[in-house]
Amino acid sequence: MAGTQTVRRSPADKHDARRNQLAESALTTLGELGYARTSLREIANNSEFSHGVVHYYFHDKLELIVYCVRYYKAQCVTRYDAVVSDSTSAEGLLDAFAAKLVETLRDEAPMHRLWYDLRTQSMFEESLREAVTMIDATLQEMIWRVVSRYAELADRPTAMAPSAAYAVLDGLFQQALLGHIAGQPEALDSIASQVHGLMPLMLAPAPS
Amino acid sequence: MAGTQTVRRSPADKHDARRNQLAESALTTLGELGYARTSLREIANNSEFSHGVVHYYFHDKLELIVYCVRYYKAQCVTRYDAVVSDSTSAEGLLDAFAAKLVETLRDEAPMHRLWYDLRTQSMFEESLREAVTMIDATLQEMIWRVVSRYAELADRPTAMAPSAAYAVLDGLFQQALLGHIAGQPEALDSIASQVHGLMPLMLAPAPS
DNA sequence: GCAGCGTCTTGACGACTGTCAAGACTTTTC
DNA sequence: GAAAAGTCTTGACAGTCGTCAAGACGCTGC
Numbered sequence: 001m002a003g004t005q006t007v008r009r010s011p012a013d014k015h016d017a018r019r020n021q022l023a024e025s026a027l028t029t030l031g032e033l034g035y036a037r038t039s040l041r042e043i044a045n046n047s048e049f050s051h052g053v054v055h056y057y058f059h060d061k062l063e064l065i066v067y068c069v070r071y072y073k074a075q076c077v078t079r080y081d082a083v084v085s086d087s088t089s090a091e092g093l094l095d096a097f098a099a100k101l102v103e104t105l106r107d108e109a110p111m112h113r114l115w116y117d118l119r120t121q122s123m124f125e126e127s128l129r130e131a132v133t134m135i136d137a138t139l140q141e142m143i144w145r146v147v148s149r150y151a152e153l154a155d156r157p158t159a160m161a162p163s164a165a166y167a168v169l170d171g172l173f174q175q176a177l178l179g180h181i182a183g184q185p186e187a188l189d190s191i192a193s194q195v196h197g198l199m200p201l202m203l204a205p206a207p208s
Numbered sequence: 209m210a211g212t213q214t215v216r217r218s219p220a221d222k223h224d225a226r227r228n229q230l231a232e233s234a235l236t237t238l239g240e241l242g243y244a245r246t247s248l249r250e251i252a253n254n255s256e257f258s259h260g261v262v263h264y265y266f267h268d269k270l271e272l273i274v275y276c277v278r279y280y281k282a283q284c285v286t287r288y289d290a291v292v293s294d295s296t297s298a299e300g301l302l303d304a305f306a307a308k309l310v311e312t313l314r315d316e317a318p319m320h321r322l323w324y325d326l327r328t329q330s331m332f333e334e335s336l337r338e339a340v341t342m343i344d345a346t347l348q349e350m351i352w353r354v355v356s357r358y359a360e361l362a363d364r365p366t367a368m369a370p371s372a373a374y375a376v377l378d379g380l381f382q383q384a385l386l387g388h389i390a391g392q393p394e395a396l397d398s399i400a401s402q403v404h405g406l407m408p409l410m411l412a413p414a415p416s
Numbered sequence: 417g418c419a420g421c422g423t424c425t426t427g428a429c430g431a432c433t434g435t436c437a438a439g440a441c442t443t444t445t446c
Numbered sequence: 447g448a449a450a451a452g453t454c455t456t457g458a459c460a461g462t463c464g465t466c467a468a469g470a471c472g473c474t475g476c
Contacts, residue, residue, distance in 0.1 A: 020452090028288045034332035036244030036310040039433060050455050061434065119330045123321040123389045126240035133390060147420085164380065171379020172372065181331045182341060194372045201409045226423090247463060260466085269436050269464065 004184055019057050022047060023071045026064055030134055031110030033064070035117045062127055069131045070113065077138050079104060080146050090154035094199055098145055098192040101173065105180055105188060111185055140166040147202055156203040172198065230255060231279045234272055239318030243325045266342050274339045277326055280319065281343045287312060290353050292395070298362035300409055305354055306400040309381065313388055314396060320385055348374040355410055364411040373410055380406065 025047035030038050040061060044051040058064040083100055087093035105112070119136065122128040150156045160168075170206040172194050181189030211272040233255035239245050248269060266272040291308055295301035313320070327344065330336035352370040359366045368376075380402050387395030 034329065036329070037332070040435090041433080051434095052456070053454055055435065056453070065335070087255070098401040113328070116328050119386070120321070120324050121242065121244070123243070123386060124325070129390055136386070160405065161402070163383065163398070164405065167379040167402070168376045168406070169379070171375040171377070171382065174379065174382075175371065175375040178327070178331060182337055190371070194369070194375070197368065197372065198376070205413065248465090249463080259464095260426070261424055263465065264422095264424070 005120045012048055015057070019067065020071065022049070022054065022057055022064070023068045027072055027111070027114070030068065030117075031066075031114045031126060034114070035121050040064075065118075066128065066131045069128075069135065073135045073138060076135075077142055080142060084145050084149045087149070087153065090150055093146070093150050093153055095198060097150075097199075098195045101176075101195060102188050102192050105173070105176055105191065109177060109181055112173075113181060116174060116177070124158075143169055147199075151203050154206075156206055158202060160202045160205045168198065168202075169195070182200070223265070227275065228279060230262065230265055230272070231276045234276045235319070235322070238273075238276065238325075239322045242322070247376050248272075261413075270335055274336065277336075277339045277343065280323070281346060284323075285342075285346050285350055287387075288350060292353050292357045295357070295361065298358055299356050301354070301361055302404060305358075305407075309384075309403060310396050310400055313381070313384055313399065316330045317389055320381075321389060324382060324385070329334060336410055346376075351377055356405075358407060359411050360412075362411055364414060366410060367412045368410045376406065376410075379402070 022043070026038075026043045029043045029046045037044075040054050043064075044054060053188040054064060058067065080097065080100060084113045085092060087096055113155040115135075117126060119132050121125065140162055143166045147160075147162075147165045148158060158165075172191060176187045176191035176194075179190070228259060229250070234246075234251045237251045239251065248262045249259040251272075253263060262272060266275065288305065288388075291301060291304045297305055325344075327340050328338060330340040348370055351374045355368075355370075355373045357367060358365045366373075380399060384395045384399035384402075387398070
């Protein structure tokens with residue numbers, strides 16, 4: 001309460017800062033190794049601390065993982081906001097959206113395979129389910145902002161429910177990620193053209 | 209070569225039979241626990257053998273897993289063949305296909321979450337990649353047989369590449385599986401109606 | 417019955433894991 | 447500057463894992 005100036009921060013803030021610092025180290029490790037092969041010692045090795053410190057800031061390994069997942073969400077959710085707000089035509093939005101998809105696929109593949117890993121693990125481990133369900137809903141909203149804005153710019157109503165639109169685009173993205181990681185160079189171009197072909201189908205037929 | 213009658217089988221056949229028997233025990237365990245949490249001892253517990261026998265029939269844990277994945281494929285690949293061959297109209301095929309999707313989702317959820325688990329793990333573990341890529345291609349062909357037959361019956365050309373059609377339907381299926389396992393009762397009805405809405409979009413617009 | 421072979425069990429090994437307690441080091445407080 | 451509180455390291459624990467060697471069991475051919 002008192003003394004929280006620019007330099008000096010409250011102990012609670014510092015505590016949270018350390019948790020975030022550990023979360024970032026953990027996310028790096030998780031993105032490299034995947035959920036199953038990531039140990040607390042390996043996470044600590046990728047940070048500037050020793051392995052015991054994790055239990056000072058997190059009660060559990062699971063608490064750390066869930067914290068990481070939620071922390072990661074905050075970075076994801078605004079990814080396409082610029083695409084939505086900056087586009088002035090349906091075609092322009094589509095191009096920008098596809099380009100952003102390709103960019104995120106190329107630059108953040110480890111984070112995305114981690115997401116798919118965690119989502120799949122939640123089918124086996126109930127403790128992950130709540131966080132995963134919440135993020136999945138957030139991602140669906142994110143996609144829907146793109147699709148509904150696309151419909152608005154095209155002056156045509158949407159022809160698909162938000163959940164279906166998300167599932168379908170997610171399927172394309174996941175396939176592209178798989179191909180990209182497997183070393184197929186055509187995966188990036190492929191996702192772009194597939195998205196260009198698919199998005200118009202999400203709108204009601206144009207009044208011709 | 210000699211003496212292979214109805215009753216007596218060659219040692220090589222018996223060897224293969226044991227491998228398949230172990231593969232089935234392994235698949236049961238993998239479907240319950242997932243790739244990461246499945247140990248060789250647990251697999252052996254779900255069979256009538258002890259944990260050491262695995263190393264008699266398989267060199268590695270990984271060799272067992274890959275063998276399982278390939279073994280599992282043989283059961284998958286013909287799943288929708290009856291749908292394709294028995295349908296006489298586009299609407300009939302669509303209904304049968306959607307019903308089969310719901311049935312497989314309801315009755316074989318563990319096997320499918322295992323498939324998604326292994327496919328995701330292949331993004332981290334290269335040794336799984338070859339088998340996964342091969343199965344993915346086989347599944348894509350399976351889906352394409354459905355879609356192209358659907359187009360044939362509807363007397364309209366397809367408007368989507370095989371890979372896109374597979375990715376899109378796979379996305380819907382995965383979302384439904386996730387919902388179903390998370391205990392959402394509406395997941396089964398939802399996938400049926402979503403597929404009904406999506407499949408017509410895979411064909412070129414009807415000449416009206 | 418005995419040797420030989422294929423099959424399977426048992427028990428052990430080294431490595432790795434999450435967890436936690438004991439204490440060292442640093443910072444804050446009075 | 448001493449005491450107290452907060453922060454971090456070290457080392458150990460119990461457990462699990464994949465792997466493998468040694469040997470037991472059962473079957474076949476002689």
